[in-house]
Amino acid sequence: MYSKVYSYGLKGIDGYPVEVETDVSNGLPHFEIVGLADTAIKESKERVKNAIRNSAFTYPVKKITINLAPADVKKEGALYDLPIAVAILSCDEENEVKHEKDYVYVGELSFDGSVKKVKGILPLLISARKLGYKKFIIPYENLQEASFISGIEVYGVKSLIQTIAFLRGDEELMPVEPCKFEEVKKFGQMGMDFCNVKGQKMAKRALEIAAAGGHNLLMIGPPGSGKSMLAKCFPSILPDLTFDEALEVTKIHSIAGELDQKLGIVSTRPFRSPHHTASTVSLTGGGSNSKPGEISLADHGVLFLDEFPEYTRHSIETLRQPLEDGVITVARSNATVVYPANFTLIASMNPCPCGNYGSKDRECRCSPTQITKYLAKLSGPIMDRIDIHIEVENVTYDQLKSDTLEESSAEIKKRVDRAREIQIERFSGANNFCNAKMNASQTRKFCKLDRAGEVLLRQAFDRLKLSARAHDRILKVARTIADLEGCETIQMKHLGEAISYRTLDRKYWH
Amino acid sequence: MSEKKSKRDDEKRDLIIFLSQFDLSSSKIEQILDKLGEKATIEKFKKFNFVKDKILTSTTYSKIIENADEVVLKTYLSNLENRGIKIVTKADENYPKKLLELPDSPYILYYMGDLSLADEPSLAVVGTRKPTNYGKLNTEKIVREVAGAGVVIVSGLAYGVDSIGHRACLEAGGKTIAVLGCGFDNIYPAEHTSLAKEIAQKGLLISEYRPKMKATKYTFPTRNRIIAGLSDGVFISEAGFKSGTIHTKDFALDYGRNIYSLPGNVDSIASELTNDIIKRGHASMVTRSSDILEDYHLEEGVEQTKMAIDGLSEDEEKIVEYLKSGAKTIDQLTENLEISINNFNTCLTTLEIRGIIRRMSGGYISLN
Incomplete structure (x- = not known):
């Protein structure tokens, strides 16, 4: 007896259809799966066998062969349990399974016959919809994730028995009701609020500009000056995720298995802060079963690298491509996968290994060579991609205890949103959406300076000894500052402020 | 004969x-x-x-x-x-006169640049490799003025006070001598190689070691005797008790050179030595460049740049006024002056470009 059902596999963040062909023939009892299956799939034999038995179906004592087509693509994960079980059962006429040809099945089975959630449902559904698949049977636990995609029928099942009953027509299931993104959004956690940060006006202003223009930012300051806290507040002033962005972020989180199944979608901008001992692969993604890394999980959100120079040089340098192109290409011997990695980098560091260099009341114990080595870890090309550098100072006790009301994140966010609207209008038609991502010709077009501005910039280069690479960075930041004020042209004061955010380009640092 | x-x-x-x-x-x-x-x-x-x-x-x-x-x-x-490396030995006539006075004067000197500078009135500028903002600011200021008046600045090309001294001197258009504790092929620290090149062109680069010699623990103290020997006075701007500057001070006392010292806060580790030698009477206290220049019978350089503090905006004036009481952090400035932070940043840049203020490490702002 022969039967065929459809399932779906994932490669990177895109999917491809998989046909699960089953042949049950007479012969010695045997169970074989072919089609480049990984260990998790090979082991599904036992899960399928026990799930069928424990669901009170008859497991055929025959020779069973499963083929996962296309046969030349390596398949991973436990999501083929359900289609295999359905395929086996439908070979036996006694079971009266009249499954419709165009269903796509995914799901992991447990020994008691219940269906467990799987990773990557959202990207799988999006990809399958593109290819014209309309009906899906997926684990009930994954249903929320599927509810954001319109134009398809998705049924959630809790067990193998329920699946077969549905296919026989004994039990009726309703396709999942579409869910509105706006409704879920309000459940999102917004992180910390800027009203809790006392003082630090300079840093807050710089973070506001970074949020408005999508600029990468580096904070330099002694330990305990509140760099991490400032960074944690940063997501609260970023503009809301749009639905399309949310879908893209959810895709990645779904594949990595990091999705909150209650919400089913990532509704707030992600904030990732991998520790500096993180391996390069955990940052970039990859490995034998090609998982997205931290930088992809931070897509459309914030990647916070605390103690920046403590990361291995190799890890820091791998950030170059994603910072430039917004994607990371992970090439491995059996596959090349492109993951999106469109994040804002917020990095923080101490001025020297002991952290007290430049401090007035604590002595720095580092030798000049140590300090130079520490700073040299940040190579030119990396510094080239960070638009704003600021120094964060220690907060005094008086500031800490003062009753002055600090501006809340919501107020700052209003200004950021306005600046972003201007940018969206400016770049409509182009494929970037914020000032930080302007290319050279766009910079020339949108960052025109008047005569006074030109003079100021020239003087700044002469007097403050800025390095040449600072030029375009300053223009882009100045553009954002002008946008925050709603000015169409970049004025002297905008430029002046932008110049003040280039501390690391200065000679005095050494 | x-x-x-x-x-x-x-x-x-x-x-x-x-x-x-x-x-x-x-x-x-x-x-x-x-x-x-x-x-x-x-x-x-x-x-x-x-x-x-x-x-x-x-x-x-x-x-x-x-x-x-x-x-x-x-x-x-x-x-x-x-390679353009010249040699002068004790047997030569152009051997620096001041060095002949030393009991252990070097028999040979390798040099690049203008050897005649060694016979001109000179001041050694030495101190810690890690000066504080206070030390940096005042070393620069005094060196600029002394060099501007025509005194040759002698130092050792090391990190900190040494390189600040050389750089400030070159910026003021003065002449400077760098005495190395290593050969010309192994300039230490390597980062100062370009500074060494500039000094070889505009001033004088000296070493008693053959070019291939590498710096060791012992070469620096011996080098310090040449620094003290080549100069008529030694200015110690900031140094702690552990600093190698202590050797230079001892040599200077032995050779009978004038010692000048910049006083520091009593609790500042970076000023331990300088305060101590003022207290003991080994050094005369320097609070402005004329304290040194009087001994050279010179007046402050005409080139002295008094920044024109006019035509400032209201906010800029407020900042300058407030900074007159000493260096402040940005938070202190914005809180006490009630200037919005975006305006404030713009003011900083313009004031900095005009050379009225400067940013120091640790987020401090001070008047220039």
């Missing part, structure tokens, strides 16, 4: 240059020259057994004898000449 003498000197000079290839200390060279007497030549050197006299170890001696050859010396000399 004079011709005869000059021939004799040339031969002595050859011997000194020849011996300098083997890293002998100046006291060893002195012992050898004493032994050889009036007529010191390489040939004569070969005839003496310096091992028996316990002047040289057998390994060093045999190494020297192996290479005791006119050809070896000639290739060495032409090599140096090709």
